[in-house]
Amino acid sequence: MKISIEIRKPDTEGKRAIRLIYYGGSYTDPETGKRRHKRSRESLDLFLYDKPRTPAQRHHNKEAERAAEAIRAKRLYEYETGKHGLGGSNQLKASFFDYFQSITDEKAEGSQSNHSVWVSTLKHLKVFHKLPDLTFEEVDQTFLERFRHYLIHTARTKSSSPLSSNTQSAYFNKVRAALNQAEQQGLIHDNPVRRVKAIKPENNKRVYLTEEELRALAKAECRYEVLKRAFLFSACTGLRWSDVQKLTWREVERFYDGYRVVFRQKKTKGLQYLDVNKTAVSLMGHPSDPQERVFKGLKYSSWHNMELMRWAMAAGITKKITFHSARHTFAVIQLSRGVDIYSVSRLLGHSELRTTEIYADIIETKQREAMIQFPDVLSEPLPSSGY
Structure with missing residues (x-):
């Protein structure tokens, strides 16, 4: 079961009603043979001003969004409690596999890569446990420590290779996330993740462009014009691929x-307000219908990834860049310009400051290199002072 918030179109008074949409799986239409989604809706006694003009209206919109999210969370809790029989003494006897699967199904509506990690984690859980079912009662400190050891020392990829440390960390964090969510929903009260160390991931090198390289890229020809505009837009705003790809004109005000x-944000679900600079505005192009995507035709494919590398080479850049390099570029340039790390963290939409601190490490490295590479002024005679 997935429950989402829907904001309806404005009425004659400029008010947009809020309602919940319940997604209950799918079924085969007997007449057409096509798969169709099961949906139901619940109207809420809430609304948003379509174009808030006063502080009071803007405050009303924020409070209405908070209230809608609180109702959504309550309905989801009620559903999960009823589905798994998690009331009273039956709580710990419920299936953790089923609960984990329900979260995995919800993630299918978001990032494909994130959803695949949830799917793979569940597969490894079942390989490790070796039994048809796993209850919340069995997921204790000892179980988590054994699963952690399994990921580090025993688990293998499809090609029989050991899991990388980042993959180990990602899989273990999904189990931690599921248990944390269960605790937040009141499904469990003693959360064993607090007593088990996480698997520390490796810090991958962040590939970013300098201002000079970014200018060279802007001048170079790219086969896909929309890819060029989208990448440069990301470098000017710090938006992720997922948010650039889905951005509509309705979201531009x-x-x-x-x-x-x-x-x-597609990744964190957090609401973000981002002022757009003139360069980024020009990259968006001419405004279209509100429901139209700003970067219409932007796709994720091997062809687009290859063109991104070819485009970089045409600009004289030898770095192995990806679309996410644009986001790294934005962060490094902002910090290099003296913008404080807290502001950069907010602009990037990070939920934790420590996520942004990796960029501060890059700036410190650049500063150290600049000091070490300072020219040897004593290798040649000093010029005469003229006095």
């Missing part, structure tokens, strides 16, 4: 003498 993008 006039704000004072400029523009602001108001969107909900």
Whole structure:
């Protein structure tokens, strides 16, 4: 079961009603033979002002969004409690496999790569446990420590290779996330993850472009014009691929003498307000219908990835860049310009400051290199002072 919030179109008074949509799996239409989603809706006594003009209306919108999210969370808790029989003494006898599967199904609506990690984690859990079912009662400190050891020392990929440390960390973190969610929903009260160390991932090298390289890239020809605009837009705003790809004109608003993008992050689901600079505005192109995507035609494919590398080579850049390099570029350039790390963290939409600190390490490395590479002024006679 997935429950999402839907904001309806504005009525004649400029108010947008809020309702919940319940997704209950799918079924085969007997007439057409096609798969169709099971959906039901619940109207809430809440609304948003379509174009808030006063502080009071903007405050109303924030409170209405909070209230809608609280109701959604309550309904999801009620559903999970009823589904798994998690009331009273039956709580720990419920299936952790089923609960983990329900979260995995919800993730299918989001990032494909994130969903695949949840799917793989469940597969490894079942390989490790070796029994048809696993209850919440069995997922204790000892179980987590043994599963942690399994991921590090025993688990293998499809090609029979050991899991990388980052993959080990990702899989173990999904189990931790599921248990943390169960605790937040009141399904369990003694969370064993607090007593088991996480698997520390390796810090992968962040590939970013300098300002000079970014200018060279802007001048170089790219086979896919929308890819060029989207990559440069990401480098100018710090938006992730997932948010650039789904950005619609409805989310682009006039704000004072400029523009602001108001969107909900696909990865974290957090609502973000981002003022857009003039360069980024020009990269978006001419405004279209509200429901149209700003970067219409932008796709994730091997062809686009290959073109990204070819485009970089045409600009004289030998770095192995990906679309995410644009986001790294934005962070490094902002920090290099003296923007404080807290502001950069907010602009990137990070939920934790420590996620942003990796970029501060890059800046410190650049500063150290600049000091070490300072020219040897004593290798040649000093010029005459002239006095």
